[in-house]
Amino acid sequence: MEQKAIVFTGGGSAGHVTVNLALIPYFLQKGEKVHYIGSKDGIEKELIQSLEEVSYKAIATGKLRRYLSVKNLKDPFRVLKGVGEAYQYLGDVKPSIVFSKGGFVSVPVVMAAWMRKIPVVIHESDLTPGLANRIALPFATKVCTTFEEAAKHLKGNKAIHIGAVVREELRQGDKERARNWLGFVQEKPVLLFMGGSLGAKKMNDTLRAIVTELTGKYQIVHLCGKGQVDLEMGSVQGYKAFEYLQDELPDVLALADMVISRAGSNAIFEFLTLHKPMLLIPLSEKVSRGDQLLNAKSFEKSGYAHILWEEDLAEDTLLESIRLLGENKEKIRAKMRDYNRQDAISEIIKIIENSRLR
Incomplete structure (x- = not known):
């Protein structure tokens, strides 16, 4: 039987990596191949490369700015380059699912997964989605939210409230x-x-x-x-x-x-x-x-x-x-x-398993 593979992405800040760090051990224990697509010099590279069993792929990425900058002229081309690099890598490792925590680097990965017809599960931590997740949303299969109120800011019926993911x-x-x-x-x-x-x-x-x-x-x-x-x-x-x-x-x-x-x-x-x-x-x-x-x-x-x-x-x-x-x-x-903590990790794993290619 061919070994299952999963790709994680997300970066730019530690907050865009911590949920992935909470989930990765489960898939390693199952004997799956775990891959991570991140940026060349972001904090995600430092955090993930300490996990010897996880393969790390660095791709080009552009920052999605909300303000005027000359870099805004160049970054769309960096995003396109990142889409090409992610598309190639996904073709090589053949995952049955991509899990995205968000951040600028996740956008080309999610687009490339959609082009390859690979299901994508996104995680949104905040009450309102960030710019990267708003761009990625049309290409996603499901969106897991931390705040129950977040669903009203997400179009369609992709949102599932799972609560907060806390590393064990x-x-x-x-x-x-x-x-x-x-x-x-x-x-x-x-x-x-x-x-x-x-x-x-x-x-x-x-x-x-x-x-x-x-x-x-x-x-x-x-x-x-x-x-x-x-x-x-x-x-x-x-x-x-x-x-x-x-x-x-x-x-x-x-x-x-x-x-x-x-x-x-x-x-x-x-x-x-x-x-x-x-x-x-x-x-x-x-x-x-x-x-x-x-x-x-x-x-x-x-x-x-x-x-x-x-x-x-x-x-x-x-x-x-x-x-x-x-x-x-x-x-x-x-x-x-008095806070009623949900078992968010189990819920996300269930969503991933139900969404992946058969």
Whole structure:
């Protein structure tokens, strides 16, 4: 019997990879050939290439911008080149299904799969679909959504609400192992500050400006983003900075008492599942399509998070927001315990199996 094959795609940020990372182990355990199509230099390449059993194919991709740029003239040709490269690769590996998490690199892959008559299942994390998924939607067989309200923004009857996908390893974190690795003491609570996989300069700079004041009460793990670590801060007691964490992240999350983060859907649902009170600083509409604003408002309304708007972010407002979060953290945890978590991974696997070529 010919070995089954599945192709995953998605990238540009860690949020466009994490769902794939949650699903890949299942298909490897089944003995399937698992392939990944991503960009040549995106974070997905770093995250996926650590999985020795997964074949990685890099293709050309263009960024789908919402603003005027001379690069907009060249990028359609890069997308077309990516479609050709993906079409060739899909012909070589002959998958029975393609699973797309979104991001710019997924567009040529989804188009190429449609041209090859290979079914495509898309995952949409946010309340409203991103530009890449909106382009890919006509070529998809099914669209899995995290938010129940997302279906009304998707045309046709392709949408299936499956809830949040949370990687199983995140639930297996060991707080004592993290404490020993970081050299933290047991007496002080731990604040996890996440600027996102791509970093957030204003967030990072504001935290650094108040770090000595914060370390009087907290120990801080600061995930700054690629190339954003300030080496001069290395001597600050009770403060540890990293570009991002992969293998150590479950342990660090287990240790964290509170989280300060952007409001990407995958991340905030992971914090919700782990009962981590959060202060969300969503990307503003000036630099995004506003999806994080909607995510943050939804979580605040449900009692899972506090919000500090990017426009209001300053040293004094961040200090005050952290103080209020600390005061309300037990109330927030109580709300989080009432969250009814669906087994989203099993639902997606069922959809994939029912959609693939026979």
